[in-house]
Amino acid sequence: MTSTADVDAIVSAAAAAAPVWRRSTGSERASWLRAAADAIDAEVAELVAIADEETRLGVPRLTGEVARTSGQLRLFASVVEEGSYLELTIDDADASAAPPRPELRRMLTALGPVAVFSASNFPFAFSVAGGDTASALAAGNPVIVKAHSGHPRLSVRTAEIVAAALEAAGAPSGSLALIEGREAGNALVQHPLVKAAGFTGSVAGGRALFDLASARPEPIPFYGELGSINPVVVTPGAAAARGEALAQGLVGSFTLGVGQFCTKPGVVFVPEGLGFEDAVAAAVPAASGGPLLTDRITAAFPEGLARLETDASVAVVATGVEVSGVRPVVLATDARAVAERPEALLEECFGPVTLLVRYSSEDELHAALAVVPGSLTATLHAEEGEDVAETLELLQERAGRVLFAGWPTGVAVTWSQHHGGPWPATTSLHTSVGATAIRRFLRPIAFQDAPERLLPEALRDASLARLPHRRNGVLTVPASR
Template identity: 50%
Template sequence: MNVVSTVDPRDGRRRTTALTETDEPRLEVIAGQASHAARWLSGLGRLGRADLLDAIATSLEARRGDLVAAAEAETGLSHSRLDQELTRAAVQFRMFGDVLRDGGYVEAAIDHAADTPLGRGPDLRRMLVPLGPVAVFGASNFPFAFSVAGGDTAAALAAGCPAVLKAHPSHPLTSHASAEAIAAAVRDLGGPDGVLATVYGEQAGRALVRHRAIRAVALTGSVGAARAIQAAIDERPDPIPLYAELSSVNPIVVLPGAAADRAEQIAEGLFASFTNSGGQLCTKPGLAFVPSDPSGARLVDTLREKVAATGGAILLNDRIQAAYEKQATAFEQAGARVSARAQIDSDEGFRVAPALLEVDLPGLTAEIADECFGPLMVVVRYADVAALDAVLATVPPSLTGSIHRGPDDDAGVVRRLVDWFAGRSGRIVFDGYPTGVRVSWAQHHGGPWPSTNAVHTSVGATSIRRFLRPLAWQDAPAWVLPEELQDGYTAITRRVDGRLEQAAR
């Protein structure tokens, strides 16, 4: 059995762990336990699962010190960033507890038997029910919020689906410790093994998505990883959905009035947005369209100064480091010029130089309008706002599109940009920056391909929809119906005979 190793990206040193890659016999046990645990989760009901999610959040917070320390040593991310991310993980579990208590997510609908223009209609009752065990692939750049203790796990458990996590090789010890925290909460409530399990190794990941017990897959990662997982799914006799959050450039348009009104302020926000966490965020802005007038020049000058004054950034692993350097070189070869580059103060670990590249609007090509995962941003200088309409078509669809407006900017121009972003992104940001994804009911973290491969969000209350399916009961006896579909039940909002009936509060 292959031993799992871990690497500290701050110095590049590899060390072995007590973990081993998951073999086929062990995977069979895990899959069987997950199938059994699905019945236990279903039996808890909405309110029981809500209590479980609250308990998981408390368990994670109780282990905060050890979890953050483990993640620091495996990711090179700062203590404050990881501490905040663990808080976000706990917030996600508690938010889904609120989703369960509200109950509206089940979309309960009842049509009583009645005469219709087509004859006598049967009694029909419909709601959303769990899919079954799901596979979740942990993300390299979020050891908590998009990994074992992440939003995909919280949404799956809330839906009533056991989660089998494929631990990311960049942080196996963090993944193991997170799984232990969740398992402790499950045990305290008398739950069985299999509510959550973790597998290690690339082969185990492929075998996991091919396993007959798995009913859906969630991934936050690269397009290449999504294609590999989809290829494994295609080997199954039965298709299952893959919900993948992937590549994104997240363009930002700074209009002339905004640059004139607050050039330095926008420069500071852009710098923080594309360099924080080593630029290793799916919402990092990769392109900033800036006017080529004196105000735009002031903005870019401020950006240059901030980039030149910063130090090297630590990336998560050697693969990301190599890809960053290769993509930065490719941008330069395609015609982007180096506007500013930081100085690396050490050659230890997986350090790279944050960079600001620049290109004039006519020189923006598809090669330059591509994602570079890491602390690099391309400034695109434009002379005429009207010229943006055609050139923006070069930019691939993204998770986000951002617009900075000033008091003198034309509303018609803003409207055209809004319409353009509405067709090619999942979230439109006004006078702000796309990094920092709020966990809430109204959030949508998704977008057209290649940013995602589905219409669903991976953040927020409605991300639970990925792990549910509709089921209808026709002329069913009352005793077999879920309580949410029984006559007289008023704890949740339902549509009864075509009319929306609000929950009794």
């Protein structure tokens, strides 16, 4: 475990590296990010072997996750080179304005050292070199990662590889470091030189760190991805037209990764009397359970099931094949019970379980949707011609990503992706996946009547000739990039 004294030394090294990162050019930073991606890919066999021993996720899943992780780093290299993330904005001086207007040049700039807390369920993509780290580095900030206890050896080895690659590519010492232990994590988020934190994990753990970050003498932004039940609505038209296919898709989604994805469809609103529940019941017995990530998660799964099953309205619809003591489970209740007792029925249960909620009218459906907490995703399966405007409005209010086909498990890492949502899905409205995740670790700064030589490079006229910017209200996107 990392001592408090060691945390202080690590953060101080990151703070010393911060000015170098902040002043680095886009091309420099992009080369550092690509060097880290190349280093991870070069050691994929070793990293996957360690991860397979520690996480129970299996070689195929882990190999794919490494590719996603290095891909994220390369995406952010492209984001940095493209330059629109800087939001470069210029107002030229105008002595004839009333009052006279000075020259103003505005941009987004790095915050300083960023704390990143790793997740259990994605030991690569949301861990040491995952999306939070990639976006924080891309923004121009050194990163200190708090390792997850579920994969300690993997965390250490990944940090060694990435830190060495960054320095070999020209980044300063202190660019990436690792700490271990809960107390060290608490000390990290409270350290006065840490300027922001990113977290993926439980509501309880995230809320505790959020409160520490907010209670500091100098509060800092805390970007936590916490709990999400990801509601799905199946309309009568969809159930009648393609109920069997939707049932198969649901079972595949809520059991994917043994139900340990943050985008798992945890509650599914289904029309009563149209056979959808029977179709799900027919598909579940062929689905298999499997080992969960950690002993703590394994112990918590039956406890979560028991809490749901204690409600008088809840019944077991079907169960799947038990593997390693875990079997998929589909439960069912009704919309009226959900509307009356959301705190009991709409609590996230990590693992292969989903709750079907029967509704007999739009009024019942909408009353239940009105009490659904914030989620990362919401899904609507409907047919052409059905009036779903009010349902869609309710789903939009409760999620950061709304799907109209397919299922929410699986998050594409793209420029337009949004992976966030209202509380408790996240502590903010920002995303932790996709190009705009970089925005979390930047702050605006304006320069008034600054001499050209003292401006940051990106705000100088030579840079503006090649970077997207807005001048006197007019957006300019250079044709030659």
